[in-house]
Amino acid sequence: MHPVLLLHALGDTSASWRxxxxxxxxxxxxxxxxxxxxxxxxxxxxxxxLVCQDLVALLDRHGLDRVDVVGHSLGGHVATLLAQRQPHRVRRLVLEDPPPPPRDERDAAAIRARVQPLTAFLRDRRGRVDPRAVRAFIEELREPDPDWWRRLATITARTLVVSGGLDSPVPPALLARVAAAIPDARLMSASAGHHVHQRRPVYFGTVVSAFLA
Structure with a gap:
């Protein structure tokens, strides 16, 4: 049974995975x-x-050569980077409603139309995250990055992409493109909004447990 790495969303903490x-x-x-x-x-x-580098260092400290990774939102984006850059270390990959960077300005406009205003995001998560981190990560994820899309083809892990459905700020059609670009990936929709593992914990746990088996 492989170890598993759980990566939380921007503004959350590890406690969200309890x-x-x-x-x-x-x-x-x-x-x-x-x-x-x-x-x-x-x-x-x-x-x-840099978060990806932190995770590689964490795996090295624990002597873990190969793990399963579950990432939510920002954690899903970072999990994707880890699977792109060190594919030999990721056996199974679960991406829960991750925010892919736009491929071009058209994608960027579609994402901006759905996201929560930054001021509201900071107010809701005061004390849980450095505001400078929020601004830096959000700005990074709003910049078009066609290279990130091309590197999806280098992922060797069997992958499950979980969309939160139409109530999520991440366009489901964009996640469908992510799943299509990863060689061994499938897409499922939970119709639960952005926080699938928190709003439907039993369902999410059942699906993820079966996928990682």
Whole structure:
């Protein structure tokens, strides 16, 4: 049974995975739930690439050569980077409503039309995340990145992309393109909004447990 790495969303913490972590650990699986850079502490610089480096260092410290990864929102984006850059280390990949960077300005406009205003996001998560991290990560994810899209083809992990459906700020059609670009991926929609594992924890836990088996 492979260890699993759970990566939380921007503005959340590792505590958001408590129910899923308990379920996955029950059969004896090792579960890692780190707080990402900027959450529970501050750093000098915030980029998804640096968070990815933090995770590689974490796996190295634990002596883990190959893991399953479940990432929500920003955590899903970082999980994708890890699977792109170190494909040999990721066996299974679950991407819960991740915000892919736009491929072009047309995609960027569609994303901006759906996202929560930054001021409201900061107000709702005051004290849980460094505001500088929020601004840096959101600005990064709003910039078109065609190279990120091309690198999806390098992912070797069997992948499950979970869309939150029409109530999510992440356009389902965009996630369908992500799933289509990863060689061994499938897409499912939970119709639960952006926080699938929190709004439908039993369903999400059942699906993820079966996928990681």
């Amino acid at each position: 129910q899923l972590s308990t379920r996955l650990a029950a059969p004896g699986r090792q579960v890692l739930t780190p707080d990402l850079r900027g959450h529970g502490g501050t750093a000098a610089e915030y980029t998804a690439a």
